[in-house]
Amino acid sequence: MKSSSLRRNVLLLSLPLVLAAVLLVIVGSGGIVTAGHEDMPPHGIVCTENASPDGKSAIFSLSTMTGTISLPDGNRVYMWGFSAGGDPFQHPSPTLCVTEGMTVTIVVNNTLDHDVSLIFPGQEDVLANGVPSTPVVDAGTGELISLAPVATANGGSMTYSFVASQPGTYLYESGTEPGIQVNMGLFGALVVRPLAGPNFAYNEVVVSGTVTYTTEFMPDEEFLLIFSEIDPMLHMAVEQGLPYDMNNYTSRYWNINGRSFPDTIAPNGAEWLPDQPYGSLIHINPFNDDPAAGDAYHPHPALIRYLSVGTENYPHHPHGNHGRIIARDGNVLIDGAGQDLSYERFTITLGPGQTTDEMFAWTDVEGWHPTENPIPVTIPQLQNLTFGTFYSGSPYLGATDLLPVGHQALNACGEYYHISHNHALQQITAWGVVLSGHITFTRIDPPLPNDCP
């Protein structure tokens, strides 16, 4: 059994944390319910939450940090980031989760020697220190300084607030020197949950005849993937305080949740990636909407929230099945008359600064079984094939079989793996390392009950 999502953990932890938050608020420090890495579920979304006891508001204190991240070619790249409360540097910045209707307050404390700001694409009527957040223009030169009021360098702060009026998946990112600062890591995700419930992406439904389609997903199968890219020359220039000309911008690394494959499939909070806590493995069970299936009953798809902070369109291709795109940029694909505008794709275009919500499921349509329904072709003997690290040795879900002596096998219980990757294949590399970059995997466990770790 895989662990429950953090959201559930947060519920379990909520009483002491809420108490702590309340105590902190009482002493005026501003409390953040922040998941320590040891509390993270191995896979799936990791939420940072801090709702007020009455559920009407949430407050987050984000401090700028500097640090480095590890990349598969052995390079370490200097980064900036936001961390919640007193947390150490992390990349990407924390995923903030709130509920529809909450008043969200984000206090930015800036320790960098550059001015920093935040913009919240998709949020309306954002306030900065209580007045509408608007672009900042130099009064003397007329030069556009920032897309939002800044927390000034070396100790300034700025408080942004808005009402999270519409459920969905959103970005928050720097509005100051954004070409440089977003590449440096000043970005994160904001998830607004609907009033319909924590296992729904949106409130709306599509009614077609006797069938009602909702956006409900399996509670343990919510994933969030932020696609980004890095020009290491930009980072070196910033680290050394040198100027950088954006006309020379050339991406060399392509990351999901701040990691490049194979690090992407390491668990959340993996100890060998101390500053890159968010994994990207899509860990699901087979879809099965037959209530008579017992433990194998698995009647909803997974929800995958895709976000891109890159500079070009990424064509993301999950193997194994199509995904159904149910929303873009926090806007559910249902029109005002209740008509379904959602669609299935085998390759999803993630535009710069866009978010896309996808329902994803895999169904065992053929039901192959070693004795009752064998695959109708013969698999060659071991010496006549090459074997992948994730292969179980058997074509059958839930079965394992012999692999060549000395083969490095990571398959645990006959589970299936499908790659999920950017199909601009020059971007599944890491500055000379191939099979890296924008790759993660979907892991499909055998139907429950199983003994998968």
Added chain:
Amino acid sequence: MRKENLTRELSRRQLLKLGAGLVGVTAAGAVVPKALLKPDRVVEASPAAQDPIIGVYRHFAATDGWIYLPGANPPYHPDNLAPPGLTTYIFGFRDVTSIEGNRDLIFSQKMKCQLTSPMFWLDEWRNENPLDPHDNTTDFTLKLTNLGLQIRPDLIDAHTLHFHGFRNAIPIFDGEPHSSVGVPIARDLTYFYRARDPGTYMFHCHFEETEHVHMGMVGGVYIRPKQNFLGGASAPIARLGGSLDAAAPMGYVYNDGDGSTAYDREFALVMNEVWSLAHWCDSHVQLPEWSDYNPDLYLMNGRAYPDTIAPNGGGTDSATGDLIPPAGRPELKYQPLSSLITCNSGDRVLIRFINLGYVEQSMRLTGIKMRVVGRDATFLRGRGGNDLSFLTDSVHIGAGQSVDAIFVAPDVTEKTVLKLFSRNLAHLSNPGMPGLGGPMTEVHIYPAGTLGDQAAANDWGGA
């Protein structure tokens, strides 16, 4: 739905966990289901399942080869190692089904692959015999043989064939070598699919994919809907489904029920591009830095304009197993797929756009609007039955995506030529050459009744 726990039956690890190792086999036999006692190390196949050729069968070979592309970009293009008349080193596939059984002839096709790969199509599984849950008349098997690389004997790369977009795939047949297996040199693997979902798909090698896909191991595959055979509520059985009614459409793209995806002619355009430096690196035992990706030739069915409108190749020579070049174009021997679109006035013409390059394309048809009826092998219709298709003159298509677009040929009194090309004008030239090149083709519209039926997709119908 599977109710059984396969792990319980098969895993030795599980058996040990259950404590079966502590009891005698006889005792275990008394209390443990028989299946538990079977050895778990042999993939079991039914006794008759020695790769029977059922349904549709293809045999593909994977190897390297050389093609002709116009222009010059020294020192990489043309490649100084290329045979006379050819310019560019590639990896790719060949369809060797017609010489099946002659393994020597198949292996003589080493260094004779083509760009783009042979196109093929399947009929959707119809389950025509409900008493047989595995009615296999439309089941699909593809045997892949790795012939090795003639120019790079040091590269002992395996190959695979990934069916890009096939739904609910299982890893062993998905061709992604990390989650399953690859085919080493001189070995075979047979893939199996039951074509359940109509639409336009693609295939490519997934072994060291950044290199192998760019080197040309790409092609189109599509699944024709069962509505061709069964008809729909207001859609007659199609000619491809056996109708003899000349007024019936040739086929449908999807099971639309209302004939809205009917077509009379079909053409597939597989888009990709060539970064000459990367191809030169492969023939010269070098490695490119992929983040410098900078293609200099953009192709349509493996050719650059004006070669795109040259004829289709002549198929496979049964004596040599080699390809027969297009008429009058010996240098296009290994680029057999024409992109010329021919039709009669009034024809509904289906274009299946497939992008297996690494960059987006925006394909513009001048003069006629296209109706996009499908994307990524998905009929553009909402779950409530609402129409999501749309008219356009520019089809946007990202890497690894497909688009189904239909246009209706206008009335003409004499042959009329329109252009279909990538609106990214920076792609629309051949290196070092003046004028237009790259991913451009033509639509030739004839007066009604001029052309005969297509023998297959991309056939000119006698034009």
